[in-house]
Amino acid sequence: MKLFSSVNDVSNIHQIVSEAISQKQNPFADEQLGKHKTLGLIFLNPSLRTRLSTQKAALNLGMQVMVMNLDKEGWALETQDGVIMNGTTVEHIREAAGVMGEYCDVIGFRSFPGLVNREEDYSEEIFNKFVKFCGVPVLSLESAIRHPLQSLADLVTIEELKKTEKPKVVLTWAPHVKPLPQAVANSFAEWMNKADYDFVITHPEGYDLAPEFVGNAFVTNNQDEALAGADFVYVKNWSSYNDYGKILTDGEGWMMTNEKLKLTNNAGVMHCLPVRRGLELSHEILDGPNSLVLNQANNRVWAAQAVLKSILESLT
Amino acid sequence: MKLFSSVNDVSNIHQIVSEAISQKQNPFADEQLGKHKTLGLIFLNPSLRTRLSTQKAALNLGMQVMVMNLDKEGWALETQDGVIMNGTTVEHIREAAGVMGEYCDVIGFRSFPGLVNREEDYSEEIFNKFVKFCGVPVLSLESAIRHPLQSLADLVTIEELKKTEKPKVVLTWAPHVKPLPQAVANSFAEWMNKADYDFVITHPEGYDLAPEFVGNAFVTNNQDEALAGADFVYVKNWSSYNDYGKILTDGEGWMMTNEKLKLTNNAGVMHCLPVRRGLELSHEILDGPNSLVLNQANNRVWAAQAVLKSILESLT
Amino acid sequence: MKLFSSVNDVSNIHQIVSEAISQKQNPFADEQLGKHKTLGLIFLNPSLRTRLSTQKAALNLGMQVMVMNLDKEGWALETQDGVIMNGTTVEHIREAAGVMGEYCDVIGFRSFPGLVNREEDYSEEIFNKFVKFCGVPVLSLESAIRHPLQSLADLVTIEELKKTEKPKVVLTWAPHVKPLPQAVANSFAEWMNKADYDFVITHPEGYDLAPEFVGNAFVTNNQDEALAGADFVYVKNWSSYNDYGKILTDGEGWMMTNEKLKLTNNAGVMHCLPVRRGLELSHEILDGPNSLVLNQANNRVWAAQAVLKSILESLT
CATH class of the missing domain: 3.40.50.1370 (Aspartate/ornithine carbamoyltransferase)
Incomplete structure (x- = not known):
């Protein structure tokens, strides 16, 4: 799997459920799979369960994890194309995503909707742009309209x-x-x-x-x-x-x-x-x-671990 | 040891001092002990020494560490029972603690007093509720009325x-x-x-x-x-x-x-x-x-390491 | 190398460029070098590229990394000597740096200029005091007047x-x-x-x-x-x-x-x-x-890795 953003990215839901249950029974069976692989967890919005459970899943698979709360540790991202960035946004999602793709083998990304413009939210614009410009496999940590993990x-x-x-x-x-x-x-x-x-x-x-x-x-x-x-x-x-x-x-x-x-x-x-x-x-x-x-909440770990395992297996 | 919240949780203070000094002399002697074990460090208030020294101690013991500054990365916790949560608190400590217990083998928890209601502070209500609802061993990273590390x-x-x-x-x-x-x-x-x-x-x-x-x-x-x-x-x-x-x-x-x-x-x-x-x-x-x-400040590492070692040894 | 704060700390820039390119070709060749060594990354100002690339470089070298956003997770530092600290600064850089030096083998430190007092900024006072009082090798993550990585x-x-x-x-x-x-x-x-x-x-x-x-x-x-x-x-x-x-x-x-x-x-x-x-x-x-x-952006990793390697080799 190269992208986990909705149920449609999963070829067989029964198989991934089986994999999650298998990881739960033996959490460290694949701890060599993630060796030398880095997971970036990028949050534009707060998180507790999603951050801790995905971090734990990645550690169980032997990955390195880098967490970035962009809303607090970083700065505001520009998501519109073609604008003159003379306002409060400091970096365009094209560069921000591209750079993070240089440092991570896999990225988890969270961005909530604005709940003002339905068309914009339902186009999944920010999430899709991030996927496009980071250039590495992405798993959704909750996007504007979906929370697949x-x-x-x-x-x-x-x-x-x-x-x-x-x-x-x-x-x-x-x-x-x-x-x-x-x-x-x-x-x-x-x-x-x-x-x-x-x-x-x-x-x-x-x-x-x-x-x-x-x-x-x-x-x-x-x-x-x-x-x-x-x-x-x-x-x-x-x-x-x-x-x-x-x-x-x-x-x-x-x-x-x-x-x-x-x-x-x-x-x-x-x-x-x-x-x-x-x-x-x-x-x-x-x-x-x-x-x-x-x-x-407990099963969040094994869901993430099954998804990450599938992504790791797809890395060349 | 399953709980480290005060001097009364230590059966023999001379023994734990000896253990700390022994860890100081040989910091990596027990680095296999924490393998596959995760320490969560949960802060409701800022920390520098406590966070870094406890994180370092856990890494020396081979543990994985996940840090969560709930006051900044998360949201306000409700600690009162039976209330209707229609205000600014987003999650009850019962769920928050319970969830973190699902992801961590050991948890360090920090919560300062309000300094308004003495009875409330001295009941150690928040710390004790966290211990009760997380269901895993807890070490205090400073509670309302004690700072045992x-x-x-x-x-x-x-x-x-x-x-x-x-x-x-x-x-x-x-x-x-x-x-x-x-x-x-x-x-x-x-x-x-x-x-x-x-x-x-x-x-x-x-x-x-x-x-x-x-x-x-x-x-x-x-x-x-x-x-x-x-x-x-x-x-x-x-x-x-x-x-x-x-x-x-x-x-x-x-x-x-x-x-x-x-x-x-x-x-x-x-x-x-x-x-x-x-x-x-x-x-x-x-x-x-x-x-x-x-x-x-230096001895904070070895104090934490002695406590964590004792907790790790108590895990089944 | 014990200090990386400017080009003058590098004895031979061609050699360090070669080292960076060599690390890029074989990122994990020196992963034993950083074993049991802790890198502290201390930020007084926001960071994205510098934090992630330096963290990644350190992990590639087998180091443990502890990140501290002092501006957000910690408190305001006093940098003037001899003052009565009865205002808003909570800790003096002498103690803060000294303590972090107790917990880390190497420290990366970022502090931006105030852009008000040129003499003060160009004296690199804060950076130099941090280096002096932490007592361990330091690499600049951008100081008032330089960004050598x-x-x-x-x-x-x-x-x-x-x-x-x-x-x-x-x-x-x-x-x-x-x-x-x-x-x-x-x-x-x-x-x-x-x-x-x-x-x-x-x-x-x-x-x-x-x-x-x-x-x-x-x-x-x-x-x-x-x-x-x-x-x-x-x-x-x-x-x-x-x-x-x-x-x-x-x-x-x-x-x-x-x-x-x-x-x-x-x-x-x-x-x-x-x-x-x-x-x-x-x-x-x-x-x-x-x-x-x-x-x-990609080369930030290998620049940091070459510098960290040189620092690690200088540790006794």
Whole structure:
């Protein structure tokens, strides 16, 4: 693999899930594979899980890791072409990406959306430019509209714990105080569609995801209907795609609780973290036996390790 | 050892001092011990000596190190239970600690006190919650009321240089322009009490440390009386414990100088650093032969290495 | 080598260029040399290329690397002697440097000029104090008035690509919106003088570099005259040395373009980066075949590796 930016970059999702589980069982089996190879982790936005889990995965594979928080340690990047750079941006992404490609064999890159201009965000302009100009294999550490390492870890978590071949998986919108990207929801949806589960999305009116991500999912504004018999419930806030980047409702009644859990098939409750307790998810669920959030976080390591292994194997 | 948060976590202080000195003589003797083990260093507050010395100690032991400045690279943590997180805190310490425990075999954690609510600070709430929810061995990189790695390095320094079995050790308050935690003074006092030296504490009125830390020390507001015949003088500012977190005096006359050194038994002068020159300690002392501040800083490595070794040996 | 702060610290520039090219051809040939040696990279100012390339060079040599962004992770340093530190500076450079020398075998240090007091900046006070008080070998990661790792990488780039023994090399001033240090221009000039090329400097009136850096260069305010027949053109902004730290002109007409390239001998165009596109250098040049900026960036690794190798060999 030369690029890991969406589910479409993976030729066989079952194979990469198997690889992740295999890495989990034997974390140091491939520690010679990354010898003399350097992974650069470039963040334009904050990160905790993604940074630590990807760093750990790379170290397990014997790689060297260099972390650069460009937003804090570096400077503002220009992403528009042809402009006169006489303002506050200090370096163009063409040079910045090119230079980092000179120092790294593989690069992980994170850049959040602006949530102002939908067309711009959904074109993945910054991520795609970075990929183009760095000239080395790139894995997404979350881009404007996707978070594929998270989704792969989520898929691994479900595959490890599912009791039926085609579990019912529900993605439910949850309230939040800040407008958040659609990235995690988009990515989860496209991976679930590919996994061919019984996949349902539920959210208040006005929060429909982009059609290319919804795919074949059943969509309803009735959360209770969605939750009925669910094996896994993925809780996540996102801001509106149609009224782009906006918060349309305070979402009263949409928080996931033990009461709602009764509607499900004793579902495992998932969240990518960080989670707002008492707002997105109740304390009782997070502290109870149905929470899978730490399983998901743990699986971030093995998802990253499977992806990095595949990238390392593709290096000449 | 599964936890290093105070002198009480050490079964035998003479043994751990010996271990630190042994590591100093042969820094790479145990470099296989930490193979495939990851140390996370999590800072909610700035650090220079603690970060570098602990990182170095872990590398000497063959560990991988991941540093996370949560205050700068991450986001604000919620520490209260049961609240609705609809404010500025982005993640609860339950999840943040739990996740970091998934990625690290051992964690070092730093969190300073607020210096507003004494009961809260002295309950070590944040540190204790982190320990509880991360689920892996933790060493304190300074908590609200203790700085045990500093104190162990201080003890090593005294043990290396003392000329009598029970040297006279004086902890003297010094002036400062900002209200500082009592952590270093508290910790130094509890380690000196355990070491069973001739231990004296001197400070202006109103700066008494908490009784559980003072222990059997002789306490006086007369600095000259305290310094008389001292073998080691530890200079440190702290804010008031009784009038919690307050500065009660500008401390004129309390700065340690060569003039005062004459009262002592040619004492070694100690400070944990960073030190305010010309305010806490005179330039002449810091630039003179009695200063032990770099000895202490150097011993931070071996203190951390002895603690990490003991923790690594306890991992199954 | 115990110190790398300027071209004068290098006994033979041809030899160190050869060493850099040799490291480039075989990056891991000396990976045992740095075993058990720690490089500290201390930044008082932001860095991208310098940090990543020096970190990579050290890892190639088998060293451990600890990065400290003192401006962000640490605190403000006091550099004046004899003052009462009752203000905003938290630690004196004497202690900060001394402590870091206890933890590192070699230190890289970056400190930019204030551009207010010329005498102070040109005395290299902060850099020299750091060197003095840390007590271990130091390599400059850019000081107030020099950037020697950049210049060595630039020299390697020219040596790799030159077609004549003594190429014509032109350093041309370029417009910028912020007052920048003279460091890169100064350093480039002193390395070019040492290399004994046909070296020309061109800039608008008032932008003369300090005489000790100009050396034997031919200086002209006529850019076209300077560019005529050039083999290499180094484009760089700097603020005024005479009217210290000031911007004297918006520099209209001084941007390097393809039109001006026609005056040259199909010159290779160089810049240390970050570059302001459309202001210092045209988009067409940066995206065209004459740009050497990524060659220079790549050679930063091998320049640093040659310097670090020489320093490591000098350690007892």
